[in-house]
Amino acid sequence: MNRITAFKLPCNEQLGCTLFDNFPGEIRDRIFTFALSCYDDQARKWDRNSSFVRPDYSAPEVADTALLQTCQRIYAENWFRPWISAIHTFYLAAQGRKPDDKHVMSVAKLQPALNQLNAAHGEVEISHVRVFPQLYALEPGKEIGNILNMDNFFPRKLTITIRHHDWWFWEQDERLLIRSWWVNVCRFPSSLSEICMELESLQRKENQIDWIAEEMTKAWHFERKDGTILSANGGDFKVDLWSGSSTWERTRWLRDETQPGTNDYYVKTVIWKRNSAISERPWAYDLHVPHTFPVIRRATPSLSVSLIEEAQVPAGSSAQETLRLVQQWREDHREVYGGIYDDDITEDDDDGNDENDEDGDDDDRSDWIDANGPSDEEGNEHLFT
Numbered sequence: 001m002n003r004i005t006a007f008k009l010p011c012n013e014q015l016g017c018t019l020f021d022n023f024p025g026e027i028r029d030r031i032f033t034f035a036l037s038c039y040d041d042q043a044r045k046w047d048r049n050s051s052f053v054r055p056d057y058s059a060p061e062v063a064d065t066a067l068l069q070t071c072q073r074i075y076a077e078n079w080f081r082p083w084i085s086a087i088h089t090f091y092l093a094a095q096g097r098k099p100d101d102k103h104v105m106s107v108a109k110l111q112p113a114l115n116q117l118n119a120a121h122g123e124v125e126i127s128h129v130r131v132f133p134q135l136y137a138l139e140p141g142k143e144i145g146n147i148l149n150m151d152n153f154f155p156r157k158l159t160i161t162i163r164h165h166d167w168w169f170w171e172q173d174e175r176l177l178i179r180s181w182w183v184n185v186c187r188f189p190s191s192l193s194e195i196c197m198e199l200e201s202l203q204r205k206e207n208q209i210d211w212i213a214e215e216m217t218k219a220w221h222f223e224r225k226d227g228t229i230l231s232a233n234g235g236d237f238k239v240d241l242w243s244g245s246s247t248w249e250r251t252r253w254l255r256d257e258t259q260p261g262t263n264d265y266y267v268k269t270v271i272w273k274r275n276s277a278i279s280e281r282p283w284a285y286d287l288h289v290p291h292t293f294p295v296i297r298r299a300t301p302s303l304s305v306s307l308i309e310e311a312q313v314p315a316g317s318s319a320q321e322t323l324r325l326v327q328q329w330r331e332d333h334r335e336v337y338g339g340i341y342d343d344d345i346t347e348d349d350d351d352g353n354d355e356n357d358e359d360g361d362d363d364d365r366s367d368w369i370d371a372n373g374p375s376d377e378e379g380n381e382h383l384f385t
Contacts, residue, residue, distance in 0.1 A: 020073065028077070036081040038063040051097050051165055051248035052132070055240075060103045061086065083117075084127045088155075092133035092143045096249045097165065107146050118152035125191060129155040134166045141182035154191040161198040164265060165248075171302075173255070173295045176201065176208045180284035183220050190226040195272040202256050203241065203264040208289045213237060213268045215287045222272055223281045231275035238269040252308060254319035255301035261316070 019028065040059040046052070063082040068075045090105050091098035098104055117124045129147070137143050138160070147153075164170060168177050188195065197216065199209050217232040224230070246253045246263045258264045303326055311329035313322050 032067075032074070032078045032081060033085070035067055036063060036065065036078060037085040038082060038087075046099060049245045049247040050099075051163075052091070052099055054163070054244060055242050057089075060099070061089070079121070080124065083124065086126075087128045087130050087159075088126055089130045089132070090147055092131060092137035093166070094134065097134060098132065107150055111150055114150060114152040123152070123154055125154045125156055127155075128157045128159065130159045130161065132161050132163065132166070135162070135168055135178060138162075139179040139182055141185045144182060145186050148186055148188055153189055155189055156191060157194045157196070158188070158192055159196040159198060162200060164201050164263070167201065170201075173297070173301070175289040175291065175293055175295060176205070176212055177286070177288045178212065179286045180220065183222065183284040186222075187225045188222055188230070190224045190228070192224060192230070193274060195222050195230055197270045197272075198267050199270065200265055200267040203258070203266045204256075206266045208293055209266055209268050211289055211293070212287050213270050216270050219282075219287065220272075220284045221275075221278065221281045227279075229275050229278040229281050230272040231278060232270050232272045236271050238271070240267040240269075241265065242267070247305060250305045251302050252305055252322070253302045254323055255296060255298045257319045260318050260322075 023031070038061050040056075041062045042059055045059045063086065065082055068079060068082075088105055088110065114124075131144060131147065133144065144160075162178070168174060199212055201209050214234070217234045220232070222230040241264065243258075243262050243264050246257045246261055252261070253263065256263050300323060303322065307326060308322060311326045313325045317325065
């Protein structure tokens with residue numbers, strides 16, 4: 001017997017109980033909604049210098065469900081609340097870009113619970129599912145398809161969040177590119193009434209995000225399994241700004257800092273809803289920001305935290321000062337370490353014109369993707385992350 005079915009028994013009406021006799025159902029509803037809501041467990045906060053820490057994602061999400069086991073009538077009225085309040089979150093990402101696996105939802109973990117819920121209560125809707133995918137995992141469509149095709153899976157809302165470091169070759173500050181194959185091949189649960197895509201990059205790349213978002217509203221439509229088409233309204237955008245650590249996976253990204261240790265992010269959300277006016281989904285095409293948008297080419301876009309610590313750079317030093325101190329430390333210790341810490345330090349090319357780069361078009365790795373296409377083979381993940 002498990003927590004889902006344990007209290008599916010005849011319930012005592014609890015006559016004389018103050019909670020049920022004196023409080024109207026609407027008040028009880030508010031009480032139990034609050035008591036059974038999911039929340040971030042602040043006692044187990046994740047390291048701020050992690051790539052997956054962001055607004056509303058600072059610690060593992062938990063729900064106190066012991067209340068459901070105290071009374072059969074309480075269970076009968078409220079068994080569904082933890083499911084409704086939770087955002088069931090999946091990560092289609094490499095290690096280091098997601099929390100430890102024990103804190104991450106997967107198809108293997110969720111499917112048994114969905115089956116148990118269906119056996120005990122019939123079709124149970126989930127209010128919100130969220131997916132954080134790196135593009136190498138999203139674009140082929142297989143991994144997100146495994147989520148969408150779960151049995152007894154009835155989500156009402158799906159949010160797909162593309163983070164700054166999920167885009168192709170963000171390390172080289174490439175112009176944003178997202179392929180559309182998954183849009184064309186995936187069929188979404190018939191219970192969905194809304195699909196959101198959160199597009200995130202640095203605030204200085206706001207115009208690139210805006211371009212992608214505008215093109216998505218025109219070019220991308222999603223299709224449910226029952227044939228219903230979901231379309232985006234060009235004016236139905238939501239914009240958020242937030243600031244986070246510039247350090248993750250023991251690397252500090254100096255190129256992108258707006259103040260010491262901090263990156264500023266721009267997030268634009270595109271929303272798709274049911275569109276009864278369209279009976280056939282148009283074919284979606286790839287979206288690649290034009291070369292007229294500027295980029296930043298830096299000889300040293302980042303430094304390892306170990307090297308910064310070895311150089312004894314004071315905490316709170318600016319990106320420019322950090323780089324200067326590390327370069328000075330290298331020179332001072334060249335006889336001891338030789339060239340082990342040397343980088344090819346050249347003059348920065350910030351004009352955004354690839355034609356003037358010393359490496360020419362070879363530096364624009366998105367051209368490689370255009371020619372070869374993305375791969376989701378495990379052995380090739382390092383090419384794209």
